[in-house]
Amino acid sequence: MVFEIETPWLVTFITAGDPHPKLTLDFMLALEKYSDVIELGIPFSDPVADGPTIQKANYRALKAGTKVSDVFSIVRQFREHSDKPVVLMTYYNPVYAKGVDEFVKLAADAGVSGMIVVDLPLEESGEYLAACEKHGIDTVFLAAPNTPDERLRAIDEASSAFVYLISLYGTTGAREKIPPLAFDLLKRAKRICTKPVCVGFGVSKREHVEELVKAGADGVVVGSALVKIIEEYGENAAERLEEITRELKRGCKG
Amino acid sequence: MKFGEFGGQFIPEVLMPPLKELEKAYEELKDSEEFKKELDYYLRVYAGRPTPLYFAKNLTEKVGGAKIYLKREDLLHSGAHKINNTLGQALLAKYMGKNRLIAETGAGQHGVATAIAGALFGMKTEIYMGSEDVERQKPNVFRMKLLGAEVHPVDSGSKTLKDAINEALRDWVATFENTHYLIGSVVGPHPYPTMVRDFQSVIGQETKKQILEVEGCLPDCIVACVGGGSNAIGIFYPFVKDKVRLIGVEAAGEGIETGKHSASLGAGKKGVLHGMLSYFLQDEDGQIATTHSVAAGLDYPGVGPEHAYLKESGRAEYVAVTDEQALKAFAELSKAEGIIPALESAHAVAYAMEIAKEMQRDEIIVVNLSGRGDKDLGIVMELLGV
Numbered sequence: 001m002v003f004e005i006e007t008p009w010l011v012t013f014i015t016a017g018d019p020h021p022k023l024t025l026d027f028m029l030a031l032e033k034y035s036d037v038i039e040l041g042i043p044f045s046d047p048v049a050d051g052p053t054i055q056k057a058n059y060r061a062l063k064a065g066t067k068v069s070d071v072f073s074i075v076r077q078f079r080e081h082s083d084k085p086v087v088l089m090t091y092y093n094p095v096y097a098k099g100v101d102e103f104v105k106l107a108a109d110a111g112v113s114g115m116i117v118v119d120l121p122l123e124e125s126g127e128y129l130a131a132c133e134k135h136g137i138d139t140v141f142l143a144a145p146n147t148p149d150e151r152l153r154a155i156d157e158a159s160s161a162f163v164y165l166i167s168l169y170g171t172t173g174a175r176e177k178i179p180p181l182a183f184d185l186l187k188r189a190k191r192i193c194t195k196p197v198c199v200g201f202g203v204s205k206r207e208h209v210e211e212l213v214k215a216g217a218d219g220v221v222v223g224s225a226l227v228k229i230i231e232e233y234g235e236n237a238a239e240r241l242e243e244i245t246r247e248l249k250r251g252c253k254g
Numbered sequence: 255m256k257f258g259e260f261g262g263q264f265i266p267e268v269l270m271p272p273l274k275e276l277e278k279a280y281e282e283l284k285d286s287e288e289f290k291k292e293l294d295y296y297l298r299v300y301a302g303r304p305t306p307l308y309f310a311k312n313l314t315e316k317v318g319g320a321k322i323y324l325k326r327e328d329l330l331h332s333g334a335h336k337i338n339n340t341l342g343q344a345l346l347a348k349y350m351g352k353n354r355l356i357a358e359t360g361a362g363q364h365g366v367a368t369a370i371a372g373a374l375f376g377m378k379t380e381i382y383m384g385s386e387d388v389e390r391q392k393p394n395v396f397r398m399k400l401l402g403a404e405v406h407p408v409d410s411g412s413k414t415l416k417d418a419i420n421e422a423l424r425d426w427v428a429t430f431e432n433t434h435y436l437i438g439s440v441v442g443p444h445p446y447p448t449m450v451r452d453f454q455s456v457i458g459q460e461t462k463k464q465i466l467e468v469e470g471c472l473p474d475c476i477v478a479c480v481g482g483g484s485n486a487i488g489i490f491y492p493f494v495k496d497k498v499r500l501i502g503v504e505a506a507g508e509g510i511e512t513g514k515h516s517a518s519l520g521a522g523k524k525g526v527l528h529g530m531l532s533y534f535l536q537d538e539d540g541q542i543a544t545t546h547s548v549a550a551g552l553d554y555p556g557v558g559p560e561h562a563y564l565k566e567s568g569r570a571e572y573v574a575v576t577d578e579q580a581l582k583a584f585a586e587l588s589k590a591e592g593i594i595p596a597l598e599s600a601h602a603v604a605y606a607m608e609i610a611k612e613m614q615r616d617e618i619i620v621v622n623l624s625g626r627g628d629k630d631l632g633i634v635m636e637l638l639g640v
Contacts, residue, residue, distance in 0.1 A: 045541040046416065046527060048423045049266045055410060068539045092264055092526045097540030119264050119526070144268035151270075166268060170428035 003085050003113070003138070003161055007196055008252045009036035009219030010209070012245055013089065014226055015057035016040050016074055017066025023235055024074045030238040031226070032082050034249035039116070039221065042071050042090040049091075049118045051173030053224040056231065068094055068103075072110040079111035087114040087140060087161070095120075095128070104131035114138030114161040122151075122158055129158060140164050145181040149192055156193040162219065165189055165199045174204035174224045183215050190216045209251030222248055255444050257563035263443040265529045269423075272430040277445040279350045284452065289349065296341050300374070301331045303338075303456065307464035307620070312590040313607070320474070320613035322606055324623045325461050325489060328595065334625030335457060335485045336367035340436060342453035344371035347434035354378045354433040358422040360387055360415035360481065361551035361598065362394025363625055364438030369403035371436075379403040382421040384414035387550045394629050412544040415481075415554045419528050439482025440558030443529030447558050454488025461620055462492050469618060475499040475609070478622035479601040480572065481516065481552035483561045485624035490570060499571065502561060503605045505547035506574035514546035518557040519565050519572040525556075532559040548577035548633065549597035551625075579604040581637060584627065596625035597633070 003009075012035040016024050028038055043061035047054060075086050088107060095103045095117060107115065115137055120128060122141065132139050138161035143152050145168065156163050167182035168175075182199055189197045199212050200221030209220050229244060230237045256262055263273060283289040297303040305326045314322045327335035344355060355372045358381070359365030365381040372379030381398055385407040388395050398405050411417040419441075426435040440447045440454070465473055476493060478486035480502035490500045507515035515521065518533045525534040527542055535543040535555040547553045564570035575583075580597055583604035588594045595603055599622070606621045613619070627634070 045411065046420050048420045048528075049427070051424070059410075062541065093534075093536070093540035093542070095540070096524075096526050096531075097536060097538065118266055119529075121263060121265065121267055121270050123270075124262050124264055142267045144266075144271075146268060146271045148271070155267075169268060169430070171424050 003037065005036050007218040008213045009198060010034065010245065010249045010252050011037040011039055011198055011219055011221040012226055013039040013041060013221060013223030014230060015043055015054060015061050016071040017043050017061030017064055018057040018227070018230055019060045019234055020064045021066045021070040021074065025077050026238045027230065027241055028078050029081060030242040031245050032084050033242055034245040035084065036219070037085045037087055039087045039089050040071065040075065042068060042088060042094055044091045044094060047091065049171055051171040051224065053174070053227050053231070054172050057227045068098065072106055075110040075112055085113035086111065087116060088112050089116045089118065092117050092120045100127045101131045104135045104137050108135035108137050112137060114140055116140040116142070116164060118142065122154055125158065142166055143185070143189065145169065145185045149188065152189060152192050156195055159195050162196040162198050163189060163193050164221065165197055167199050167201045167203065170201070172201050172224055174228065175202035178202065178208050178211055186212070186215055186217055206247050206251035209248050210254060213252055213254060255448055257560045258566060260531050260559035260562040261444055261447055262531050263529060264526045264531065265443045266427060268427050269430065273443055280346060280445055280449050283346055283349055289345065293342055293345055297338065297456065301337045301341060302329060304460045305329050307461055307468070310591050313587060316590050317607050317610045319610040319615065320617040320619045322610055323465065323473070323618065323620045324593070325457060325620055326623055327457060327485065328593070328599070328623050328626035332363070332367045332370050333628060334363040334367065334596065335454065335488060336364045336438060337370065338456055338488070339438065339450050339453040339484060340364070340367040340371040343434065343436045344375050344377065347377070347436070348375050350434065352432055352434040354429065355436050356380050356382070356422050356425050356433055357436045357438060358382045358415065358418035359438060360418070360553055361549065362387065362391040362398065362629060363551060366394050366397045366401070368436050369398045369401035372403060373401050381405050382408055382418040384412065384418050385409050386413040387415065390633055391550055391629055392632065414545070414550070416542065439484040440487045440560060441482045441528055441530060441556060447530065447560055450484055451487045451491055451560060454484050455491045457485065457488040457622065458490060458492035461489055465618070465620065472496055472498050473618040473620045474613070475501060475619045476622070477501045477503060477602045477606045477619060479503045479552060479598045479624060480557060480561060481505070481554045481598065483558040485622050487558060487560055489622040494569060500564070500569065501605065502570055502572045503601045504572060504574040505549060505552035505601060506576040507546040509576055510574060515574065516545040516547045516552050516554060517574040518555060519561060520574045527556055530559045532562045533557050548580060548637070549601065551596070551598040552601065573605055575601045575604045581634065583607060584634060585638065594627035595623055596627050597630045599624045
């Protein structure tokens with residue numbers, strides 16, 4: 001495990017290349033000050049697990065011409081400034097298109113610490129797991145409120161960095177409240193999982209973070225709320241991103 | 255279950271339990287006498303099966319060469335083969351205790367067929383449709399609404415079938431507890447490609463029986479259009495082990511070389527989208543391409559995994575026909591036989607006419623006439639200025 005950082009973690013997500021690949025490094029550096037892990041999304045043409053906010057970010061990034069190679073070079077540049085772990089979030093097709101082993105190797109060479117592939121369940125992940133092990137990339141699998149105990153155990157086993165708990169039935173997106181389902185899942189996961197468990201989907205405010213950490217989460221993932229800032233502030237988003245992450249990180253400390 | 259390396263379940267974790275539930279229910283029900291009897295009843299008495307296998311004598315004479323038969327799926331209630339599958343899946347959903355159906359649609363034929371099944375079985379029905387398709391398939395949108403379904407225009411991406419599927423998947427992720435996602439083609443994660451193929455195989459089973467009755471032998475060749483590929487697999491499948499040429503016709507749109515087409519098998523490469531490993535039109539980064547076809551039902555950048563397998567194994571051939579060729583066949587079949595085909599089916603007709611010329615007079619081609627052309631009159635009027 002590469003994430004030798006004290007929990008609870010603040011994991012912050014943005015889409016690489018949104019609104020332009022030239023801006024992503026600045027945004028990451030702004031997030032970095034108060035984040036423990038940075039999750040960087042590879043923009044994809046058909047992001048079915050994402051709600052409208054991140055969907056739009058994907059389109060903006062693609063429209064700006066963001067290529068997978070740009071994402072790797074952004075991580076490489078980030079590595080010159082920071083040791084904080086960077087986890088790539090992607091759909092499977094960009095990985096498959098490049099060749100699974102080749103993609104994972106490129107990611108490792110760029111300084112990526114771990115990967116999340118949202119539409120790759122355990123059943124289909126043999127080749128991917130082998131490549132990650134070979135190139136020293138950590139894995140993160142997702143678990144949902146309807147994931148049975150036995151499956152949760154297998155997901156924990158396949159995840160080398162942390163287990164990503166989805167707080168609800170639905171896509172990514174900021175919500176007013178953390179649904180009770182999230183706490184039920186968190187309770188089960190704490191009992192079953194040996195790896196840290198981080199809760200995401202709908203987590204957008206300091207109060208959410210406090211609630212989840214209090215309930216035992218080893219980390220929280222905040223995405224859409226930050227992507228919305230980028231949507232609103234565009235190239236001037238960095239300062240605002242830093243403020244919000246500072247506030248969220250305070251939530252981690254209770 | 256996979257077709258060689260194709261197929262699988264590439265889907266967000268939250269959908270894995272519902273897919274397993276669906277797979278289990280389908281495995282149990284497909285062999286249940288009660289289910290089979292009930293589905294057979296609706297297919298016969300409600301949908302209008304069996305459909306005729308018609309010898310297109312005038313067209314055959316006009317073209318000169320092989321005998322052309324048409325499997326008349328256009329005569330079904332709803333005007334297309336889609337209803338074979340929607341009745342099957344809606345009934346399955348009912349047995350599973352779901353009270354809401356969602357579906358995606360391109361040309362609107364699947365949307366209409368789902369709305370019909372929803373109305374018949376008293377289920378709430380919501381249809382996702384790319385806003386561009388809503389525009390070009392107005393009569394079908396109106397039909398869906400009349401049938402009591404809610405239609406959601408999808409504005410994201412290419413505003414066509416691919417994006418309608420994305421939106422339906424997003425809905426299903428949030429609603430699977432009471433909702434069945436009624437996928438309209440042999441695409442998506444397992445068990446959909448197998449299940450939809452099984453429900454559509456009735457086309458090929460009937461064809462086999464009918465051609466043996468009339469001709470005393472199997473056809474030399476079967477031709478069907480391929481978008482996702484459900485009508486094609488439906489007529490191909492019962493012939494897979496026979497010595498019959500199986501030809502799938504994709505949409506070459508404005509021409510493969512222009513990049514404006516939907517020929518995933520002809521010009522795509524292997525990839526993963528919408529829950530399956532199959533062939534997709536995409537760039538080198540794996541971004542899915544936008545597509546074009548005059549036939550909204552073929553306007554999809556991927557294809558069912560079983561077709562990918564039939565192509566790789568060499569069992570079936572896949573070719574492509576342009577918008578222009580399809581429109582020409584649309585007009586020719588209408589004039590020669592008094593049958594107005596769907597633009598999708600017109601692709602198959604166009605290719606059949608092409609190869610019939612080269613074949614002997616005692617040889618037989620069966621074309622799957624997957625749907626009728628009423629829904630396309632607006633488009634054709636505009637394009638041909640008839």
